Amino acid sequence: MFDFVPVExxxxxxxxxxxxIAVLMLFHSLMYDVRDEQSINFFNYxxxxxxxxxxxxxxxxxxxxRFGDTVNYDSAYKLLxxxxxxxxxxxxxxxxLMIFCSKFMSVRGFFQLVDVLYVLPxxxxxxxxxxxxxxxAMFMFLGSFSFWTYGVNGLRNGLGTAFFVLGLYFYERKWWMYxxxxxxxxxxxSLIIPIAAFFVAGIYKNPRIYLYIWLAAIPLSLAGGSSWTTFFSTLGFEDRTQGYLTGGEAEYNVQFSKIGFRWDFLMYSAFAVFAGWYFIFKKKITDIFYIHLFGIYIVANAFWILVITASFSNRFAYLSWFLMPVVIAYPMFRYKIWEDQYKIFGIVMFLYFMFTFYMNVVLL
Known part of the structure; x- marks a missing residue:
């Protein structure tokens, strides 16, 4: 359909x-009221x-x-x-799913199905x-740092996070959620990590403890270095999850642009941590669902910080980053927090997306 677009x-x-779109939404937020009916209808359509x-x-x-593992999935599907x-x-x-689809669907059809399942939740x-x-909120998802990457490269990882989001959609209907x-x-x-974080955050419901865990993970990671990677790799993770920790196989040799302690990505992660701290402790948001979400993000992100020096730690980072849009945006459209709330959201949304744009376009 879009083959006329040069792949590069x-x-x-x-x-x-x-x-x-981000610029459009920013200017709209600075000039108009979010409650304006015409504006709401426009952004809906x-x-x-x-x-x-x-x-x-x-x-x-x-x-x-140029789309990473797309070529590998294509090769495997053509064999089927x-x-x-x-x-x-x-x-x-x-x-x-791949085997089933190969009986009646082309590889292009399969990729399209996967991405429908990726975006729909x-x-x-x-x-x-x-x-x-x-x-x-949807734009925050689409404009997230790794959203495109996990729709064209880490398809399995992306689909896993999508179904986790779908589980949160069924938050009040526990069996469907599970x-x-x-x-x-x-x-x-690898989705065992946010799933485990979900249960941990559900048992220990004190958001202050979440913050202590996250803050403690930074010096522990700096002090422990690769020993954390070695430690977690001995705990009996499934092969794929363990491979992200230890590398070794060719499948795991695609890395961040550089490895080591990534202060830039730590600051990116801190954006959501600060948002949760601000809304919960400064603005006194007591929404049970939001506090649970914040806990999931903190626990999963703290795990990534501990293994941040692993060769494939970007996959672990995404196991918390996919929740960033919700942690940041949820309170701003559920509660009255500021006088010029729409303007502030427009600025926050724009800055959030500009990190994505800077890292994926300007730096590459």
């Missing part, structure tokens, strides 16, 4: 399109258009090494189309918890 420009085009176009654009990408068998030993649901979550302002969490784990076993 394909990714940047979507970032520039998102930049245009515009939002549907953006979500549909984005989903098609990411799903109909060309097969190219030729009648070859796949030995499934991990990530069972994803692999069986974020859309449903935004619609449920943000109501008429759903597109503002089913979604189970699906997320069998899409990608």
């Amino acid at each position: 420009f394909y990714t940047n085009i979507q970032y520039y399109a998102l930049l245009f 515009f939002g549907y258009f953006v979500v549909i176009l984005f989903t098609l654009y990411i799903g109909q990408r060309q097969v190219s090494g 189309l030729q009648g070859k068998e796949m030995k499934v030993e991990k990530d069972y649901l994803f692999n069986y 974020c859309f449903l979550f935004s619609r449920k918890y943000f109501g008429r302002y759903w597109f503002f 089913v979604c969490f189970l699906v997320s784990y069998f899409m990608h076993a």
